């Protein structure tokens with residue numbers, strides 16, 4: 118078995134320069150994160166609020182913590198002081214709560230809106246229509262402490278690479294259309310397209326991803 122350091126180096130070597138690696142450390146112990154940190158990794162993704170807070174408290178403070186999981190509104194306050202990017206925003210009410218907590222902490226929190234691209238029914242996310250509703254909504258104009266910096270999506274978990282490619286291409290199209298459509302929207306500054314995980318990130322990159330979220334290919338498989 119390869120070490121965490123070797124895995125990170127191998128992935129970094131194959132990533133194009135413009136693609137950011139988020140090391141998904143959910144369920145993994147502090148020591149594993151320290152090893153990745155010592156290999157030069159600074160961006161880590163977690164999907165549970167409490168776990169992220171506990172890790173953030175004991176690990177070096179130049180780590181950028183990304184919330185990649187489904188976030189409940191009542192838990193935003195715990196991560197608002199330090200979170201560097203929230204990937205899975207899928208409702209206006211959540212955006213409002215993030216804005217409120219960001220204001221309390223005297224900061225702006227960058228967010229990605231999660232778009233539903235898989236044909237599976239279990240995945241969270243907005244349709245393109247719901248995305249437009251949020252971006253066209255007057256209420257968005259009052260949010261001064263969030264920045265929508267990109268979109269995020271998860272493809273169907275399948276061996277069918279054509280299907281994965283279709284889903285990522287679809288998201289890339291929405292991303293480019295949204296960029297063009299809302300050039301004058303103050304709350305929107307699209308520069309990040311977060312798509313691709315351990316099993317599908319090469320396809321995601323070929324389809325325009327600028328940020329990949331990789332867990333098991335770095336840290337090994339998870340035992341829940």
Ligand SMILES: *Cc1c(COP(=O)(O)O)cnc(C)c1O
Pocket residue numbers: 141143164185186271314315316330331332333334
């Ligand atoms: C767990 C998770 C990942 C990483 O998954 P791997 O298959 O281990 O790379 C990426 N994105 C999200 C949203 C996740 O929950």
